[in-house]
Amino acid sequence: MKLSISENSQDNHKAKRALAARIISAYSGVIRLYAFVRFKIIHLRFLEEIEQYLPDDGALLDLGCGFGLFALYMALCKPRARVIGLDINAPRLRIARRAAHRLDIRNVSFEEQDLRNWRPERTIAGAYALDVFHHLPAANGDRLLGDLFTHLTPGGRFLLKDIDTLPRTMLWFTYLLDLVMSPRDDFHYRSAGEWQRQLAASGFAPIYLHYLWDILPYPHILLICDKPA
Numbered sequence: 001m002k003l004s005i006s007e008n009s010q011d012n013h014k015a016k017r018a019l020a021a022r023i024i025s026a027y028s029g030v031i032r033l034y035a036f037v038r039f040k041i042i043h044l045r046f047l048e049e050i051e052q053y054l055p056d057d058g059a060l061l062d063l064g065c066g067f068g069l070f071a072l073y074m075a076l077c078k079p080r081a082r083v084i085g086l087d088i089n090a091p092r093l094r095i096a097r098r099a100a101h102r103l104d105i106r107n108v109s110f111e112e113q114d115l116r117n118w119r120p121e122r123t124i125a126g127a128y129a130l131d132v133f134h135h136l137p138a139a140n141g142d143r144l145l146g147d148l149f150t151h152l153t154p155g156g157r158f159l160l161k162d163i164d165t166l167p168r169t170m171l172w173f174t175y176l177l178d179l180v181m182s183p184r185d186d187f188h189y190r191s192a193g194e195w196q197r198q199l200a201a202s203g204f205a206p207i208y209l210h211y212l213w214d215i216l217p218y219p220h221i222l223l224i225c226d227k228p229a
């Protein structure tokens with residue numbers, strides 16, 4: 001029995017690897033290379049974990065979706081959900097839409113929005129933000145957390161994947177890569193404790209903090225935040 005469980009999970013992992021490869025192949029040129037690297041940084045095991053915490057139905061927001069890699073991933077993993085990717089960068093969104101079209105993924109859409117002042121207008125079943133909140137000034141980020149809490153359905157969930165401020169060497173490594181990818185942005189890093197306090201102040205409870213250790217030197221953290229039912 002145990003053997004069959006582990007085989008299943010290996011099969012599942014293999015299927016997810018194939019899915020990631022399919023998504024990467026929907027991009028071309030240098031973006032395909034970026035997609036390959038990004039899937040390495042956001043390790044497939046992390047994605048599988050993030051995916052399992054999200055609801056299977058309803059509207060799922062990918063906040064700061066960039067080129068749409070993980071919005072496509074979630075849309076394929078959750079065919080009954082509607083994934084909506086939001087980002088400020090119009091060229092990235094055009095590339096995301098093209099990739100969705102190439103893969104014929106119909107349950108995903110992309111909207112150009114500035115999260116510093118964007119306000120949700122509809123009810124949300126779940127939302128996630130992968131390495132985005134440290135791109136937002138603290139006051140805007142705090143306001144957005146409050147709005148997300150308000151618009152999540154009771155029992156809904158928000159997943160915040162960001163980075164911790166310790167160890168400092170890892171923070172510096174992340175900062176250098178952020179500078180390469182987004183040279184015009186300011187960065188507003190917060191410690192895991194600060195994120196937990198702010199999420200609690202927004203109303204989320206319980207909040208679980210996971211450290212996601214990897215061979216790459218990123219101080220990854222994942223906060224799993226529930227809106228009480």
Ligand SMILES: C[S@@+](CC[C@H](N)C(=O)[O-])C[C@H]1O[C@@H](n2cnc3c(N)ncnc32)[C@H](O)[C@@H]1O
Pocket residue numbers: 038042063064065066067069070086087088089092113114115116129130131132135136181
């Ligand atoms: C590090 S990338 C992460 C992209 C994607 N979540 C991923 O994991 O591949 C940060 C993203 O945040 C977006 N971003 C930065 N500031 C933003 C803002 N004010 N509103 C919306 N998106 C923003 C950038 O355009 C970029 O695509």
